[in-house]
Amino acid sequence: MSEAHGGYYVPHGTHWPIVGSIGLTTLLVGLANFLNGSSVGTTMMVVGLGIVFFMMFGWFGQVIRESESGTYNDQVDKSFRWGMGWFIFSEVMFFAAFFGALFYARIFSVPWLGGADVETNELLWNGWEAMWPTNGPGDVGGEFESMAAWGIPAINTLLLLSSGVTVTFAHWALKKNSRGPLVMWLLATVVLGFSFLALQIFEYTHAYHEMNLTLGSGIYGSTFFMLTGFHGFHVTIGAIMLTVIMLRCAKGHFTPDHHFGFEGVAWYWHFVDVVWLGLFIFVYIL
Amino acid sequence: MSTATTHDAHNEEHPSGLMRWVTTTNHKDIGTLYLLFALMMFIVGGAMAMIIRAELFEPGLQFVEPQFFNSMTTMHALVMIFGAVMPAFVGLANWLIPMMIGAPDMALPRMNNWSFWILPFAFAILLSTLFMEGGAPAGGWTMYPPLVLQTGNAFPFLIFSVHLMGISSIMGAINVIVTIVNMRAPGMTMMKMPLFVWTWLITAYLLIATMPVLAGAVTMLLTDRFFDTSFFNAAGGGDPVMFQHIFWFFGHPEVYILILPAFGIVSQIVPTFARKPLFGYSSMVYATASIAFLSFIVWAHHMFTVGMPLTGELFFMYATMLIAVPTGVKVFNWVSTMWRGAMTFETPMLFALGFVVMFTIGGFSGLMLAMAPVDFQYHDTYFVVAHFHYVLVTGAVFAIMGASYYWMPKWTGHMYDERLGKLHFWLSTISVNVLFFPQHFLGLAGMPRRIPDYSVQFAGFNEISSIGGFAFGLTQLLYVYIVFKTIKGGAKATDQVWEGAHGLEWTLPSPPPYHSFSTAPEVK
Numbered sequence: 041m042s043e044a045h046g047g048y049y050v051p052h053g054t055h056w057p058i059v060g061s062i063g064l065t066t067l068l069v070g071l072a073n074f075l076n077g078s079s080v081g082t083t084m085m086v087v088g089l090g091i092v093f094f095m096m097f098g099w100f101g102q103v104i105r106e107s108e109s110g111t112y113n114d115q116v117d118k119s120f121r122w123g124m125g126w127f128i129f130s131e132v133m134f135f136a137a138f139f140g141a142l143f144y145a146r147i148f149s150v151p152w153l154g155g156a157d158v159e160t161n162e163l164l165w166n167g168w169e170a171m172w173p174t175n176g177p178g179d180v181g182g183e184f185e186s187m188a189a190w191g192i193p194a195i196n197t198l199l200l201l202s203s204g205v206t207v208t209f210a211h212w213a214l215k216k217n218s219r220g221p222l223v224m225w226l227l228a229t230v231v232l233g234f235s236f237l238a239l240q241i242f243e244y245t246h247a248y249h250e251m252n253l254t255l256g257s258g259i260y261g262s263t264f265f266m267l268t269g270f271h272g273f274h275v276t277i278g279a280i281m282l283t284v285i286m287l288r289c290a291k292g293h294f295t296p297d298h299h300f301g302f303e304g305v306a307w308y309w310h311f312v313d314v315v316w317l318g319l320f321i322f323v324y325i326l
Numbered sequence: 327m328s329t330a331t332t333h334d335a336h337n338e339e340h341p342s343g344l345m346r347w348v349t350t351t352n353h354k355d356i357g358t359l360y361l362l363f364a365l366m367m368f369i370v371g372g373a374m375a376m377i378i379r380a381e382l383f384e385p386g387l388q389f390v391e392p393q394f395f396n397s398m399t400t401m402h403a404l405v406m407i408f409g410a411v412m413p414a415f416v417g418l419a420n421w422l423i424p425m426m427i428g429a430p431d432m433a434l435p436r437m438n439n440w441s442f443w444i445l446p447f448a449f450a451i452l453l454s455t456l457f458m459e460g461g462a463p464a465g466g467w468t469m470y471p472p473l474v475l476q477t478g479n480a481f482p483f484l485i486f487s488v489h490l491m492g493i494s495s496i497m498g499a500i501n502v503i504v505t506i507v508n509m510r511a512p513g514m515t516m517m518k519m520p521l522f523v524w525t526w527l528i529t530a531y532l533l534i535a536t537m538p539v540l541a542g543a544v545t546m547l548l549t550d551r552f553f554d555t556s557f558f559n560a561a562g563g564g565d566p567v568m569f570q571h572i573f574w575f576f577g578h579p580e581v582y583i584l585i586l587p588a589f590g591i592v593s594q595i596v597p598t599f600a601r602k603p604l605f606g607y608s609s610m611v612y613a614t615a616s617i618a619f620l621s622f623i624v625w626a627h628h629m630f631t632v633g634m635p636l637t638g639e640l641f642f643m644y645a646t647m648l649i650a651v652p653t654g655v656k657v658f659n660w661v662s663t664m665w666r667g668a669m670t671f672e673t674p675m676l677f678a679l680g681f682v683v684m685f686t687i688g689g690f691s692g693l694m695l696a697m698a699p700v701d702f703q704y705h706d707t708y709f710v711v712a713h714f715h716y717v718l719v720t721g722a723v724f725a726i727m728g729a730s731y732y733w734m735p736k737w738t739g740h741m742y743d744e745r746l747g748k749l750h751f752w753l754s755t756i757s758v759n760v761l762f763f764p765q766h767f768l769g770l771a772g773m774p775r776r777i778p779d780y781s782v783q784f785a786g787f788n789e790i791s792s793i794g795g796f797a798f799g800l801t802q803l804l805y806v807y808i809v810f811k812t813i814k815g816g817a818k819a820t821d822q823v824w825e826g827a828h829g830l831e832w833t834l835p836s837p838p839p840y841h842s843f844s845t846a847p848e849v850k
């Protein structure tokens with residue numbers, strides 16, 4: 041257990057990190073075995089995932105208990121803020137790699153394959169015209185339809201943008217300590233988040249079944265699904281975190297001036313929002 | 327900032343034995359774990375280097391299969407970069423940053439534990455690939471497709487171990503930044519921080535900005551191999567060269583991650599033994615920041631020969647040469663610090679001096695490589711190998727060893743054996759030059775890297791290089807002996823340890839208390 045030492049907080053030993061390492065390793069070794077076609081893979085993955093969830097429940101649970109018992113002072117609060125900020129920055133850079141791949145393909149590799157720089161295309165891919173969207177000169181994955189921006193994606197943009205507004209309303213309510221509106225606005229945010237996911241699942245199903253647009257549809261399919269897929273994964277995490285925060289708010293956690301847990305999740309949610317705007321512009325519209 | 331106080335009364339509550347180390351949240355314990363882990367990986371990676379040098383002792387194939395030789399070069403690099411040098415720096419950061427800025431511990435102690443305890447698992451996964459069907463990864467540590475996609479069963483294990491190392495580095499870096507911005511003692515303003523702290527702050531920023539990009543790049547490799555994506559497949563509209571761009575966007579800042587903390591170490595050691603304050607403190611800070619900034623816009627100098635528009639070649643050539651300016655500022659400042667100083671030459675100072683001289687040699691060969699037309703000749707030859715071993719072995723590794731001699735008396739409370747320390751330095755310095763200097767000539771004469779066999783005219787220099795390699799390898803066993811001897815005993819170290827040492831860490835007892843500063847010191 042932990043205790044505060046005067047102005048500074050020093051937690052005692054913790055076993056959650058080692059549990060997390062064992063879980064993560066089991067999960068990844070399981071996944072690697074699964075990919076290599078070994079039969080133990082799936083079981084290992086399930087066990088590993090279970091251990092990771094166990095660790096998250098335990099670790100976050102301990103932090104929540106400590107937070108509610110007033111162990112954390114302003115300095116710890118500030119450490120959490122800086123920590124979360126830099127974590128979000130690292131996530132931004134993760135997405136940057138995939139955006140970078142998209143821009144590289146559109147600005148360089150696809151035009152080059154079409155002969156924009158050196159006309160080797162006449163020998164290699166004669167007659168192929170460089171256009172976006174494309175699955176490349178090899179027609180990898182077969183003919184496909186690209187995803188239009190102004191259907192489901194536009195609706196999803198509205199959903200996510202409104203969820204950014206509702207989470208801000210929730211924050212205002214928390215600052216005034218009006219619990220009713222706080223939980224209501226959070227519920228609205230969570231509902232909007234999960235609706236986004238539901239529509240994305242619908243969009244993916246449609247893409248796979250009716251448009252022959254898959255992860256294997258050349259560079260367009262690769263960038264489309266990897267970017268929107270990782271984004272969707274982050275929305276899922278964000279929505280789960282918001283749900284936890286909502287339940288905590290309903291239980292009476294947080295005070296009007298001490299609620300980093302809420303704010304950290306709200307920051308994360310805005311980050312997910314901004315990434316979506318980038319996706320909507322660069323993946324769907326342009 | 328409120329005055330921080332801690333009590334040490336709860337020390338006895340710690341679990342003893344193995345569990346103490348597994349569950350610890352103490353920056354010194356975790357620093358020790360990192361350093362010992364790094365030492366272990368240094369030996370493992372060194373053993374791989376010995377295999378490489380043994381095979382290259384003579385032309386022809388002697389000891390190992392070419393495939394295994396390639397595995398050795400690949401694994402040697404991964405183990406040394408991610409397992410030895412980076413963890414050693416993080417270990418030093420853990421030990422020193424709280425003591426240097428007047429904090430009781432790191433800002434996020436539980437996450438600190440996790441940053442370390444992911445590493446042994448990551449390397450267990452990576453090293454286990456040696457025993458897999460198809461062998462360990464052999465496509466080079468840069469993992470270029472399409473070659474790396476031909477790796478056997480080891481492939482997904484390689485990717486996931488890189489992911490784990492990335493998670494560990496990012497968490498460690500976040501912790502360093504948060505500690506530095508939020509835990510400084512009252513009066514410890516940014517421009518009063520020791521340079522080691524400054525260089526680590528900037529290094530941590532580089533880590534957070536680039537490790538996720540590496541994670542993205544290897545994820546694309548994974549999906550290209552197993553999930554039909556076409557990122558690096560021209561038939562699908564992708565491009566194998568795209569991987570190189572993304573990889574080196576990580577890779578170039580990464581080489582500064584491997585050297586900036588070394589700059590910080592040397593900037594601590596030189597003033598102590600020159601008995602003068604560091605010359606040009608603020609220019610050191612700005613030079614470090616400039617190097618970090620430039621490191622993001624020079625990546626394609628690793629790719630001059632793969633095909634790039636002419637403007638690209640020129641831009642990356644000039645941007646790369648620009649780095650020589652802030653680096654030159656640093657070397658100038660170290661030399662100026664020593665100018666008219668009352669110098670003594672204890673082991674840490676010897677390593678720092680060795681660093682200044684030999685890192686500069688590596689810097690100059692880097693400048694040669696920066697010239698695109700010249701690089702067309704040098705690319706993928708032993709000249710490149712010589713260059714980056716000068717900056718990484720006589721640079722980063724020498725700085726780490728110097729740091730260990732410099733601060734070991736503080737950590738353990740014991741002085742190391744000065745005679746053995748000096749012997750270690752001289753044996754290392756002589757052998758490392760015998761090892762790497764001839765590789766410049768081999769490279770200029772055209773010997774390609776990463777090939778187990780070579781044309782007979784390269785035999786002489788390779789023989790010399792291998793002899794130097796074995797000598798350097800053996801010498802490091804002496805280092806291991808000195809380290810453990812110092813941990814176990816030795817002359818009692820004073821609090822200040824070195825006559826010319828200044829800084830908060832030297833105001834603490836040797837060894838320092840469990841929580842570095844129980845009351846935040848006032849910094850004037």
